[in-house]
Amino acid sequence: MSDAKIRVRQVGKTFVSERREVQALQSIDLDIQPNEFVTFVGASGCGKSTLLRIIAGLETLSRGEILLDGKPIDGPGVDRAMVFQHYSLYPWLTVMQNIKFCRQLKVIGDTVRHDGDVESAAGRADALLNLMGLTRFTDAYPSQLSGGMQQRVAIARALMPKPATLLMDEPFGALDAQTREVMHDLIRHVHRLEKSTILFVTHDVEEAIYLGSRIVLMAPRPGRIDSIYEVPLPAQRHQDMKLAPEFTELKREILARIRETSGMQTDLEQLAKLSAVAG
Numbered sequence: 001m002s003d004a005k006i007r008v009r010q011v012g013k014t015f016v017s018e019r020r021e022v023q024a025l026q027s028i029d030l031d032i033q034p035n036e037f038v039t040f041v042g043a044s045g046c047g048k049s050t051l052l053r054i055i056a057g058l059e060t061l062s063r064g065e066i067l068l069d070g071k072p073i074d075g076p077g078v079d080r081a082m083v084f085q086h087y088s089l090y091p092w093l094t095v096m097q098n099i100k101f102c103r104q105l106k107v108i109g110d111t112v113r114h115d116g117d118v119e120s121a122a123g124r125a126d127a128l129l130n131l132m133g134l135t136r137f138t139d140a141y142p143s144q145l146s147g148g149m150q151q152r153v154a155i156a157r158a159l160m161p162k163p164a165t166l167l168m169d170e171p172f173g174a175l176d177a178q179t180r181e182v183m184h185d186l187i188r189h190v191h192r193l194e195k196s197t198i199l200f201v202t203h204d205v206e207e208a209i210y211l212g213s214r215i216v217l218m219a220p221r222p223g224r225i226d227s228i229y230e231v232p233l234p235a236q237r238h239q240d241m242k243l244a245p246e247f248t249e250l251k252r253e254i255l256a257r258i259r260e261t262s263g264m265q266t267d268l269e270q271l272a273k274l275s276a277v278a279g
Ligand SMILES: Nc1ncnc2c1ncn2[C@@H]1O[C@H](COP(=O)(O)OP(=O)(O)OP(=O)(O)O)[C@@H](O)[C@H]1O
Pocket: 015, 016, 017, 022, 023, 024, 042, 043, 044, 045, 046, 047, 048, 049, 050, 051, 223
């Protein structure tokens, strides 16, 4: 048996509502190694978020099993943290209070609250603020920060309990292109520093290649893994690599495959037919 950090076996998820059943995931098999950075791409509705939410323990599975460190997932845990596209900060708390919030909950939840816990929490919060370049904004409220800064706070907050696994669902989707580039290098840096295992969902293929060591391409109806690509880039990344032929070739290949699996080509053919009729 391998020592995979996350082992996904024959996982299926069906959403049942009064009017219909949606096969969000079907027969998903995937092993993720400790300290891997895996990115997930695929057409809308292929189940990327659902898979991440099941691993986070926020959603149950309908079939199969997922083992985390060899044990089935039975709910959320401090060993996993999730970062969403929308910053989900508490607007009434300052940057520092937001970052410490989960840690406080954990400490309060424990039977004994040691001074050492609080001190080490304060030390880590300061270190994370420093890492995120937010030291000047400790006492600011989220509404006083730009989108990129808010997302850096959200990442710092997620990192606060030292999660072994970081689950990121389109975390940079709402940011402008330049801020995204900064965030890419930041998150790679965090990955190296914290030795966490990262699962990262994105619609941006360039982002998926630049960040990941492997890319899982999913396909919809039913949600499934279509293909997995190894990223032919060294661990140490820099922005110029996006211009390398192997980068652009992989991007072209993945984009073409997403188009094929999404049925978008058919839509384009329909449009072409419509234009021909109109012409
Ligand atoms: N709570 C839910 N109830 C019913 N159907 C759901 C629910 N959550 C997701 N689905 C359906 O499951 C399928 C997979 O959704 P999911 O959000 O996981 O896909 P995705 O790949 O993350 O999509 P996107 O890229 O658009 O965010 C979709 O058809 C979606 O409509």
